[in-house]
Amino acid sequence: xxxxxxxxxxxVIIGGGFAGIALAxxxxxxxxxxxxxxxxxYHTFQPLLYQVATGGLEAGSIAYPLRxxxxxxxxxYFRLTSVKDIDTxxxxxxxxxxxxxxxxxxxxTGSKTNYFGNKDIERNAMxxxxxxxxxxxxxxxxxxxxxxxxxxxxxxxxxxxxxxLVGAGPTGVELAGALAEMKKAILQKDYPDLDISKMQINLxxxxxxxxxxxxxxxxxxxxxxxxxxxxxxxIGVRVTNYDGRIVTTNAxxxxxxxxxxxxxxxxxxxxxxxxxxxxxERVNRIRVNxxxxxxxxxxxxxLGDIASMETVEYPRGHPMMAQPxxxxxxxxxxxxxxxxxxKPMKPFKYKDKGSMATIGxxxxxxxxxxxxxxxxxxxxxxxIVHLFSLIGFKNKAVxxxxxxxxxxxxxxxxxxxxxPYKKRSFVTFTSDxx
Amino acid sequence: xxxxxxxxxxxVIIGGGFAGIALAxxxxxxxxxxxxxxxxxYHTFQPLLYQVATGGLEAGSIAYPLRxxxxxxxxxYFRLTSVKDIDTxxxxxxxxxxxxxxxxxxxxTGSKTNYFGNKDIERNAMxxxxxxxxxxxxxxxxxxxxxxxxxxxxxxxxxxxxxxLVGAGPTGVELAGALAEMKKAILQKDYPDLDISKMQINLxxxxxxxxxxxxxxxxxxxxxxxxxxxxxxxIGVRVTNYDGRIVTTNAxxxxxxxxxxxxxxxxxxxxxxxxxxxxxERVNRIRVNxxxxxxxxxxxxxLGDIASMETVEYPRGHPMMAQPxxxxxxxxxxxxxxxxxxKPMKPFKYKDKGSMATIGxxxxxxxxxxxxxxxxxxxxxxxIVHLFSLIGFKNKAVxxxxxxxxxxxxxxxxxxxxxPYKKRSFVTFTSDxx
Numbered sequence: 001x002x003x004x005x006x007x008x009x010x011x012v013i014i015g016g017g018f019a020g021i022a023l024a025x026x027x028x029x030x031x032x033x034x035x036x037x038x039x040x041x042y043h044t045f046q047p048l049l050y051q052v053a054t055g056g057l058e059a060g061s062i063a064y065p066l067r068x069x070x071x072x073x074x075x076x077y078f079r080l081t082s083v084k085d086i087d088t089x090x091x092x093x094x095x096x097x098x099x100x101x102x103x104x105x106x107x108x109t110g111s112k113t114n115y116f117g118n119k120d121i122e123r124n125a126m127x128x129x130x131x132x133x134x135x136x137x138x139x140x141x142x143x144x145x146x147x148x149x150x151x152x153x154x155x156x157x158x159x160x161x162x163x164x165l166v167g168a169g170p171t172g173v174e175l176a177g178a179l180a181e182m183k184k185a186i187l188q189k190d191y192p193d194l195d196i197s198k199m200q201i202n203l204x205x206x207x208x209x210x211x212x213x214x215x216x217x218x219x220x221x222x223x224x225x226x227x228x229x230x231x232x233x234x235i236g237v238r239v240t241n242y243d244g245r246i247v248t249t250n251a252x253x254x255x256x257x258x259x260x261x262x263x264x265x266x267x268x269x270x271x272x273x274x275x276x277x278x279x280x281e282r283v284n285r286i287r288v289n290x291x292x293x294x295x296x297x298x299x300x301x302x303l304g305d306i307a308s309m310e311t312v313e314y315p316r317g318h319p320m321m322a323q324p325x326x327x328x329x330x331x332x333x334x335x336x337x338x339x340x341x342x343k344p345m346k347p348f349k350y351k352d353k354g355s356m357a358t359i360g361x362x363x364x365x366x367x368x369x370x371x372x373x374x375x376x377x378x379x380x381x382x383x384i385v386h387l388f389s390l391i392g393f394k395n396k397a398v399x400x401x402x403x404x405x406x407x408x409x410x411x412x413x414x415x416x417x418x419x420p421y422k423k424r425s426f427v428t429f430t431s432d433x434x
Numbered sequence: 435x436x437x438x439x440x441x442x443x444x445x446v447i448i449g450g451g452f453a454g455i456a457l458a459x460x461x462x463x464x465x466x467x468x469x470x471x472x473x474x475x476y477h478t479f480q481p482l483l484y485q486v487a488t489g490g491l492e493a494g495s496i497a498y499p500l501r502x503x504x505x506x507x508x509x510x511y512f513r514l515t516s517v518k519d520i521d522t523x524x525x526x527x528x529x530x531x532x533x534x535x536x537x538x539x540x541x542x543t544g545s546k547t548n549y550f551g552n553k554d555i556e557r558n559a560m561x562x563x564x565x566x567x568x569x570x571x572x573x574x575x576x577x578x579x580x581x582x583x584x585x586x587x588x589x590x591x592x593x594x595x596x597x598x599l600v601g602a603g604p605t606g607v608e609l610a611g612a613l614a615e616m617k618k619a620i621l622q623k624d625y626p627d628l629d630i631s632k633m634q635i636n637l638x639x640x641x642x643x644x645x646x647x648x649x650x651x652x653x654x655x656x657x658x659x660x661x662x663x664x665x666x667x668x669i670g671v672r673v674t675n676y677d678g679r680i681v682t683t684n685a686x687x688x689x690x691x692x693x694x695x696x697x698x699x700x701x702x703x704x705x706x707x708x709x710x711x712x713x714x715e716r717v718n719r720i721r722v723n724x725x726x727x728x729x730x731x732x733x734x735x736x737l738g739d740i741a742s743m744e745t746v747e748y749p750r751g752h753p754m755m756a757q758p759x760x761x762x763x764x765x766x767x768x769x770x771x772x773x774x775x776x777k778p779m780k781p782f783k784y785k786d787k788g789s790m791a792t793i794g795x796x797x798x799x800x801x802x803x804x805x806x807x808x809x810x811x812x813x814x815x816x817x818i819v820h821l822f823s824l825i826g827f828k829n830k831a832v833x834x835x836x837x838x839x840x841x842x843x844x845x846x847x848x849x850x851x852x853x854p855y856k857k858r859s860f861v862t863f864t865s866d867x868x
Contacts, residue, residue, distance in 0.1 A: 042850045060492035067624040146514045190501040394839045405828045416476045
């Protein structure tokens with residue numbers, strides 16, 4: 001990997017998500033050599049992926065160059081690659097660009113979509129965990145409408161305008177709301193030759209309420225908001241299959257649709273090479289102790305979504321979201337410095353700051369640890385928290401400007417098919433065109 | 435194509451570039467049915483493609499949804515497709531989504547890269563006429579540096595850091611300047627483990643000066659600015675081949691490089707089906723009279739880059755740039771309305787508003803018809819003209835914000851590899867990752 005030898009201990013961080021970045025910040029100009037590895041050259045602000053998918057924001061507004069994060073950090077290195085294996089005996093990682101020795105290894109690879117083993121769904125549904133995936137969804141939505149304009153077959157038209165979202169966690173709820181707003185504010189005007197009232201947004205939730213990790217009050221408010229926006233919710237219904245055309249369920253409903261977006265499950269994205277008892281098989285997470293040390297290893301750590309720290313309060317590990325990742329990353333930074341100095345480490349204690357979801361303009365729900373509220377004020381809180389959580393001044397400013405414009409004009413100008421998703425038979429590109 | 439029949443005359447416009455949009459605007463709510471066809475669902479502001487390629491702007495900032503352009507126009511239709519053929523006898527176009535009858539046909543398909551028949555160059559060099567192409571260049575530049583970090587072979591490192599730009603028209607000059615600024619302000623900081631002083635930007639021009647369509651004064655200033663920024667210019671040198679590694683020329687110089695960007699020629703992008711004497715073979719443009727009527731046809735018109743209107747002042751047709759396209763589009767809009775009303779059409783007279791190019795911060799050249807100037811003031815003029823030429827308030831605001839940020843911070847945060855260009859062996863993506 002062409003990393004220079006150094007007298008300092010080498011800390012290798014795999015993953016530049018919330019956890020990896022928080023850790024890197026803490027290790028800035030400390031007595032260690034740090035190598036940050038990611039398969040993208042940018043950090044993704046995942047909470048706003050749904051706005052990229054629905055044309056409200058450009059991809060670049062929620063991405064931040066990883067090399068810029070560590071630009072002025074001494075003895076810091078970035079490498080763009082995928083890590084394939086860990087050789088714990090020889091303390092090295094095996095990647096597509098070569099091996100690398102580590103003194104301390106931190107696995108912060110995050111999570112990926114969980115299809116619970118259903119290959120049909122995996123093949124036919126869209127996922128939304130990365131920027132390229134979000135851009136694919138954006139293209140597919142628009143391509144569906146371009147195709148619906150052309151067909152005279154009403155069943156085909158309806159299938160193209162039927163959007164089935166599986167999973168009503170924050171991602172599913174936010175995406176459903178954004179699609180409903182697109183329908184009203186944009187698609188109706190953009191496609192005067194289509195009967196847009198036929199467009200359906202179906203949100204399917206296997207659990208007994210939407211946003212089932214939030215308070216019951218917030219769930220109820222969110223469901224009210226969704227209904228108000230025209231989203232149809234199917235509660236307590238489990239999707240059993242999707243063959244590319246028909247969604248089947250365990251209930252007496254099925255859907256004919258060209259588009260299924262699957263946000264019904266996440267699982268860890270682990271790396272091969274660890275002892276099998278370090279792995280929580282059900283969700284592919286890595287078992288860690290209160291110092292985020294991987295079970296069975298002194299010098300390997302796991303952070304964030306991939307880490308399962310089983311505590312009394314969180315017997316199945318912390319929720320797979322940004323806050324635990326950031327808090328663990330920060331603490332591990334301090335602990336690694338202590339470890340190098342042979343001082344005792346501090347155990348992790350999660351500080352729950354609450355959670356929130358936005359459904360549409362002026363419509364959001366916020367659960368603070370002791371107080372739950374919804375509506376316009378919640379929506380403001382949601383915006384401010386997300387704006388300030390973005391990395392970099394420029395991204396903050398551009399996102400703010402887009403939001404202000406979209407709010408005032410009821411518009412989303414990112415409805416651009418820059419990377420076509422469908423292999424359309426009706427448009428072929430020559431080498432000069434793509 | 436599923437366009438409703440109407441009593442009004444049907445005008446079909448192929449291409450949503452500067453000419454097509456200007457024409458569509460003029461035909462708004464007039465006594466005609468209008469069908470606008472493009473192979474992208476967005477208009478591209480081509481003069482700023484080089485900033486997308488060098489990470490200064492996001493693609494979405496210089497693209498504008500075509501459906502939004504015609505959103506409130508009565509009896510206007512948009513279709514996303516490529517037109518393959520024209521059946522002039524039966525007055526219909528043949529596209530990948532079906533045929534369409536026209537009463538009046540307007541060809542505004544613009545231009546594409548001209549490799550002058552060299553297949554090696556076409557295969558190995560990068561073009562920059564579309565947004566996807568610009569994003570490919572952006573990825574390639576960054577991928578080169580990620581690869582250069584890994585190799586210990588100095589020749590390989592140098593080839594990866596050597597950028598050869600062929601053609602010193604405005605596009606080549608602006609791209610060379612932007613690369614030089616990236617080198618100084620970004621790459622040096624982003625890649626501390628590389629000797630960025632080894633990065634080369636070579637600009638090769640077959641003609642006897644850079645910007646040879648501008649005044650000699652502006653050429654001289656531009657060349658001075660380029661030299662100041664560290665760009666090496668090779669004047670009077672013609673590239674004869676590029677095999678993917680070595681650029682050969684007709685002079686005593688050759689270049690070892692992983693990246694050639696070809697801006698040395700454009701040609702029209704015509705459609706099959708017209709009489710052969712309507713075609714200017716050398717540049718693939720379509721011969722038109724002073725009403726932009728295609729030679730040999732009463733009801734077929736061509737506009738902008740694709741149209742060659744041979745006049746005393748412009749014996750080889752107007753320059754292939756935005757201004758003639760816009761002016762012709764506007765006039766044809768008025769003329770078509772006259773034609774429908776059986777009134778006489780007005781001949782086209784090109785009003786040369788001048789031309790300009792920016793080389794770097796505070797460095798630009800402007801040729802007004804009677805006055806040529808360069809430097810900071812020219813740079814301001816360049817910015818204001820380009821800002822106001824962008825379609826849409828949001829794009830103007832976002833571009834302005836980006837420029838202000840980039841200027842103050844000497845930065846370009848769009849250095850994101852969102853669509854990898856190289857088929858890198860060192861990163862493979864699984865279905866969930868891309």
